[in-house]
Amino acid sequence: MTKVEAIIRPSTFEPVKEALREIGVEGMTVSEVRGHGRQKGHTEVYRGREYSVDFLPKILIEMILPDHLVETVVQAILRTAKTGKIGDGKIFLSPVQDAIRIRNEERGEGAL
Amino acid sequence: MREQTKPVKTRKTNKLRIWLCLFAVFFGWVLLAGGHSIAYAANSRSAAAPLPSPQLSQQVANLERQVSSARDSGDNAWMLVSCALVLMMTGPGLALFYGGLVRKKNVLGTMMQSLALMAIVTVFWAILGYSLAFSPGTSFIGGFRYLFLHGVGSAPNPAYAPTIPQQTFMLFQLMFAIITPALITGAFAERMKFSAMLLFMILWTIVVYDPLAHMVWGQGGFLNATSGGMFPTLDFAGGTVVHISSGVSALVCALYLGKRLGYPGESSPPHSVVLSFIGACLLWVGWFGFNAGSALTAGSLATSAFAATQFGAAAGVLGWMGAEWLRSGKPSALGGISGAVAGLVAITPASGFVGPMSALVIGALAGLTGYLMVTVVKAKFGYDDSLDAFGIHGVCGTAGALLTGVFATRAVNPIFTDGRGHALAVGLLDGNAHQMLNQLAAVGISWTLAIVGSLVILKFVDAVVGLRVSADAEVQGLDLSQHGEEGYNLET
Numbered sequence: 001m002t003k004v005e006a007i008i009r010p011s012t013f014e015p016v017k018e019a020l021r022e023i024g025v026e027g028m029t030v031s032e033v034r035g036h037g038r039q040k041g042h043t044e045v046y047r048g049r050e051y052s053v054d055f056l057p058k059i060l061i062e063m064i065l066p067d068h069l070v071e072t073v074v075q076a077i078l079r080t081a082k083t084g085k086i087g088d089g090k091i092f093l094s095p096v097q098d099a100i101r102i103r104n105e106e107r108g109e110g111a112l
Numbered sequence: 113m114r115e116q117t118k119p120v121k122t123r124k125t126n127k128l129r130i131w132l133c134l135f136a137v138f139f140g141w142v143l144l145a146g147g148h149s150i151a152y153a154a155n156s157r158s159a160a161a162p163l164p165s166p167q168l169s170q171q172v173a174n175l176e177r178q179v180s181s182a183r184d185s186g187d188n189a190w191m192l193v194s195c196a197l198v199l200m201m202t203g204p205g206l207a208l209f210y211g212g213l214v215r216k217k218n219v220l221g222t223m224m225q226s227l228a229l230m231a232i233v234t235v236f237w238a239i240l241g242y243s244l245a246f247s248p249g250t251s252f253i254g255g256f257r258y259l260f261l262h263g264v265g266s267a268p269n270p271a272y273a274p275t276i277p278q279q280t281f282m283l284f285q286l287m288f289a290i291i292t293p294a295l296i297t298g299a300f301a302e303r304m305k306f307s308a309m310l311l312f313m314i315l316w317t318i319v320v321y322d323p324l325a326h327m328v329w330g331q332g333g334f335l336n337a338t339s340g341g342m343f344p345t346l347d348f349a350g351g352t353v354v355h356i357s358s359g360v361s362a363l364v365c366a367l368y369l370g371k372r373l374g375y376p377g378e379s380s381p382p383h384s385v386v387l388s389f390i391g392a393c394l395l396w397v398g399w400f401g402f403n404a405g406s407a408l409t410a411g412s413l414a415t416s417a418f419a420a421t422q423f424g425a426a427a428g429v430l431g432w433m434g435a436e437w438l439r440s441g442k443p444s445a446l447g448g449i450s451g452a453v454a455g456l457v458a459i460t461p462a463s464g465f466v467g468p469m470s471a472l473v474i475g476a477l478a479g480l481t482g483y484l485m486v487t488v489v490k491a492k493f494g495y496d497d498s499l500d501a502f503g504i505h506g507v508c509g510t511a512g513a514l515l516t517g518v519f520a521t522r523a524v525n526p527i528f529t530d531g532r533g534h535a536l537a538v539g540l541l542d543g544n545a546h547q548m549l550n551q552l553a554a555v556g557i558s559w560t561l562a563i564v565g566s567l568v569i570l571k572f573v574d575a576v577v578g579l580r581v582s583a584d585a586e587v588q589g590l591d592l593s594q595h596g597e598e599g600y601n602l603e604t
Contacts, residue, residue, distance in 0.1 A: 046381045046446055047500065048487025 001096040001109060002070045006061045007035060008081040008089040013059045015080040020063075023072055027112070029062045039087035058089060064096050066109050129438055136434075140476070143469040183410075187275040190410035191284055197401025198287035202226050202294050205398050208391030209453075210298055212384040213499050217589025218302045219383065219599040225297040225309055233290045236314055241289055242282050244322035246272065251334040251342070253323045258282075271331045271339070273408040284405060285325070292321055292354045298499030299362030300369050300579075303586050306594045308577045312569055320357055320565035324558060328353050335554045337527060345554035346520050346527070346538070346547065348417065349406035351461025351513040352558040359506020360562035363497060368570045369579055371496035373586050385446050392449035396425050399456045403463035416524055417463040421456065424463070424475035428455015431479020439487075447483065454482030454504050458512030465520035465527070465538060474515045478508045510555055517551035 008016060010032075020028065034055035041054040065073060074091055082088055101111040207226040211219045233241070242258050246269075249255035258264050261282065269278040293313040297304075327333040328347050335345040335352075347353060372379070382388060403421040407414035432451025437443040458478030459471055466474065485503035497503060520539030522528070528536040528544075537543035573579060580586075585593035592598065 044381060045440055045442070045444060046385075047450065048440075048483075048491065049376075049379065049381075051381045 001064055001099055001112065002067055003092075003094045003096050004061075004063045004065055004070060004073055005092040005094075006077050006081070006089065007033070007058050007091075008061065008077070009083070009087060010057055010059050012081040012083070012088075013061075016061070016077055019076040019080045020061075020073065023069070023076055025063060025065070025069070025073060027063065031060045031062075033058050033060045037087070037090065056087065064099055064112055066112060132438070136476075140473050143472050184275040186410045187273075187408070188277065188280055190414065191273075191276050191280045191405060191408065194401035194405025195280070195283045195287055197398045198284070198291065198405065199230070201395050201398035201402060202287070202291045203230050205391050205394035206291065206294050208387045209395060209449075210301065210388075210391070210499050212387030212389070212391060213382040214301050215380050215589070216383040216599060217591055219387075219591065220597055221306070221590025221594050222297070222301055224306070224595060226294045228306070228310060229294045229297075229313060230290050232310060232314060233293060233317055234286060236317060237282075237286045237289050241317055241322050242285065244318065245289075245325040246282075246285065246330050248331045249326070251332055252327060254326045254330050272329075275409060281408070284408075285329075288350060288354060288402075289317060289321060289325070292350075292358045293317055295354070295358035295501055295505050296362045296365060298501035299366040299497050301498040302590065303369060303372050303580050304365075305578060305581050306590075308573050308579045311577055312573045312579075315569045315572070316361065316565065319569060320361065320561055321353070324357050324561055325353050327557065328554065335550075335557065343550040343553035344528075345513075345550050346465055346516050347461040347513065347554065348464035348516075349403045349460045351458070351509045351516065352554045355457050355460060355505040355509025356513065356555060356558040357562045359502045359504070359509050360559050361566040362501035363495065363506060364563055364566040365570065366495050366497040366502065368567070368574075371494075372498065373583060375496045376494070382446065389445060389449055392452055396452055396456060399425070399460075403460060407464055413464055413525060416467075419468050420459055420463040420466055420471040423468045423471035424455045424459025424478070425452045426455070427472040427475030428452050428458070428479040428482075431455065431476035432483045433479070435480050435483040436487075439483075450482060450486065450500070450504065451479040454478040454508045457482075457505055457508040458515065460509070461513045462516040462519060465516060465525050467519075467521065467524050470519035470521075474512060474519065477515065478511060481511050482508050510559075513551055513555050513558075514548070517548045520547065 006016070013030075035058050036054060036056055039056060041052060041056055044051045044053055061077075063073065070093065074093075077091060098107060099109070099111040100107050203226055204223075207223040210226070211223045214222045238261050240259060242261060242264065243256055244254045247254040247257035261279075264278050264282050266277040266279065268274050268276055269281060272278075273281045293316055296313075296316070297309065300309075327335045327341070328345055329336065331339055333339065333341050335341045335343050335347075337344040337346055345352065399421055400418050404414040404418035407417055429448050429451040432454060433443040433448050436447040455475030455478045458474050458481075459466075462471070462474055482500075482504050485507050486500045490497060490500070490503060495502075516539070518540045521542040522535040522538045523542075525538065526535030528538055530536055539547050570579065581590065581593060
């Protein structure tokens with residue numbers, strides 16, 4: 001089992017979600033986060049005071065997948081989340097020790 | 113050697129700015145000239161009718177009574193609405209306006225200050241405040257005739273408003289007494305102890321507001337324009353009584369309490385300009401009650417003040433927005449609503465004395481002044497007037513009070529008459545340059561009373577209760593530390 005974490009632009013979230021559904025990904029956790037890599041933020045002005053906003057809104061998608069699905073998912077994300085500009089985001093893969101379904105306490109890949 | 117020249121784009125932008133400024137000045141003159149000539153179109157009065165027969169006389173007398181009664185109930189209906197409008201300016205108008213400007217952790221604490229004042233000022237006004245402000249006394253303070261609102265009932269008080277119950281007049285003035293201290297809370301936002309604020313405000317309304325209201329509006333007041341004041345001051349709805357007093361006191365409080373932790377380096381933007389926007393619009397609409405209601409009747413003077421209010425606000429928006437657009441490149445929503453408030457503040461003393469064109473000019477100047485105060489002057493001097501109570505109310509109120517002396521005209525409000533009932537010149541452009549002295553006197557007295565009164569009370573309250581919350585409480589936020597609540601529990 002592999003954990004796939006994808007940090008993407010909010011504007012690409014709908015296409016990514018559609019693509020993942022088409023592949024057959026059955027579960028994911030989505031959070032609204034802020035962050036940046038090399039992307040520059042912007043400046044806001046309130047009554048003459050400037051505030052630089054360095055952390056930009058992003059969407060974090062977390063999925064635990066059986067290993068055979070991982071590369072398909074990565075390709076789908078790359079295809080739908082890429083705009084070619086700085087700020088497209090990143091995908092991180094990490095191994096997962098175990099997965100447990102709370103309802104029936106099933107463990108392992110069957111719990112995904 | 114080649115001389116370094118400005119890039120072409122900057123030269124063109126500077127030229128554009130100069131042309132725009134020249135156009136604005138020219139436009140201002142056109143407005144004034146146009147407004148001046150139209151305002152002088154005199155109203156003709158119909159000649160008195162010949163004496164009728166006795167039976168007809170009786171019928172006419174009955175009709176006159178009915179008309180008078182209808183007019184009085186019209187006046188009272190409008191005044192009661194105005195009372196409600198002005199209260200709305202505090203809650204939720206000002207509560208939202210200020211609430212949106214602070215950090216999320218202080219939103220309730222900020223709004224609570226307005227609500228608490230709606231409650232506590234009401235009580236002290238009833239017991240003592242109305243009497244100190246409006247009963248006959250000395251030139252500087254009223255007496256105790258109306259203590260506990262004794263004698264303040266359905267009978268009109270002809271000294272102030274002959275067509276409405278005195279109770280209505282008292283209520284109207286109460287709403288002013290509520291919002292004035294509420295304005296000050298903007299200066300010490302996010303760091304004042306709730307208990308200290310309550311004590312400070314009780315004393316402030318007694319020591320600063322009541323005397324100033326008495327001087328400008330009370331019978332025999334030192335600055336009263338119509339009952340023989342020493343320096344008859346034109347202040348229709350409270351440029352001095354409300355805005356200068358609160359704005360200058362605000363500065364004193366901001367300086368005395370000191371800056372917020374982390375200001376200016378680690379300061380935060382408004383947590384919700386949306387809330388402030390809603391609050392500002394409620395203020396604008398409520399201000400019709402504030403200004404037009406100060407006519408104390410439902411007649412044409414109320415309409416005139418209503419018009420001046422609208423034009424002052426509109427021009428204020430454009431003045432601030434225009435200045436910000438030119439200087440920063442983008443007109444902000446926060447700037448727009450701040451401009452509206454600045455324009456409304458400045459037109460407040462002038463509203464029942466000036467025509468619409470003058471109102472546009474006053475509003476535009478206020479928008480520009482407010483913008484400069486808030487973005488340039490405050491940054492330069494570094495004081496933490498958190499929500500710009502001094503910049504917008506103190507300074508624009510002062511500007512408005514002085515501009516009232518410039519633009520007030522008998523064509524709108526013949527407030528000064530000679531022994532034979534002829535209207536005398538009112539303001540500078542009307543032909544009465546001396547009025548500027550009176551306006552200056554009122555401005556001077558307001559500033560002095562606000563500064564001295566606030567300092568004394570601050571010292572006292574600091575000794576008795578302590579003014580500022582602890583550093584931990586300030587970091588935690590007033591909502592939790594002072595009130596045990598959180599404004600938003602959106603995760604639940």
